[in-house]
Amino acid sequence: MGESRNDRGGTGEETRRFPLYEWLVVLAVVGFLLSLAIPAIDVAREEARQIHCTNNLLQIGMGLANYQDAWKRFPPAYCADANGQPWSSWRVAIMPFFTCSTFYDQYTFSGEPWNSPGNLNLAEREGYAFRCPSQPSERVTASYLAVTGATTAWPGPTSLASQDYGKPASGVIHLVENRDSGIYWTEPRDVEFDRVDFIVDSPPQIRLASRRPGSIPALSSDHRGGANVLFADASVEFLPTATDPEVLKDMLRIASDATKVPTGPRKRVRWVPDLDAPQDVKGGAFKLESYWLDEVTSSVQER
DSSP, X not given: OOXXXXXXXXXXSOOOOOOHHHHHHHHHHHHXXXXXXXXXXXXXXXXXXXXXXXXXXXXXXXXXXXXXXXXXXXXXXXXXXXXXXXXXXXXXXXXXXXXXXXHHHHSOOSXXXXXSHHXXXXXXXOOGGGSOTTOOSOTTBXXXXXXXXXXXXXXXXXXXXXXXXXXXXXXXXXXXXXXXXXXXXXXXXXXXXXXXXXEEEOTTSOOOOOOOTTXXXXXXXXXXXXXXXXXXXXXXXXXXXXXXXXXXXHHHSSOOSSOOOOSSOEEEEEEEEOTTSOTTOTXXXXXXXXXXXXXXXXXXXXX
8 A cells, every 4th residue: 555645745644733822821831830820930039139238238337347447446437538539438538458459559639539530430330339230320339328327336436436325335336238329439429327217228118207398218129028237247137128217226326325226036146256267368268147136135145
């Protein structure tokens, strides 16, 4: 018998064609799987950005600690010119203490303000450590600000040491995360204690609290559920949006009659000397440590 042929004169079985409804089912399944995967990817990316943000603050905290070790005081919020006007920022002052950049050596302090063409051009090549990666604003905008005021760790052009505080450095907020501050990272400007509302603002969290006209949140971020803060002992904590305003206000002061603490577990991270590192490591080695603050005794508990 001869070979069987299909209608088109070919041999073998007829090629199977998928009906339209089967293609629609396949596309629906693929779309469903993508709808599950994309949010998970976004969450993972944001978690990575939040870790990066925490690391930025840890590095800045080390820079501030190194500055205090060298000068026995933290830098002032700003240095003033002969007329008492803000001239340069604390962010510029700590540059030699946490980066190997030559920025500080090239920055012009005498005769030129922070926003002179030369200083601005130089600043545009730096500043990445002062911006949270979750924020879409340009890299020269500062995300980490001091809260300035007579009762805070940053009383204007006056510099303080942690020994000047009326409570432990671990209870004093040194820097806050602030979303879309509009402040150039080299600009000698931050936020004032008397002009903030003591809330933690985060876009995914619906804020029902009323604000004073012209005020801004003390803390704000693009992270889900809260914002990072740096304490004067160089530790970093993620404060949730539910943080009591009175608690936040107390932590921004360098002294208080009765120290208030948030309820619930408080996780901190910090750099500590790595005692297991080789002895010949120049300058010593550090490792990241996570710990929890005890709410009753304010002691550190390792976990």
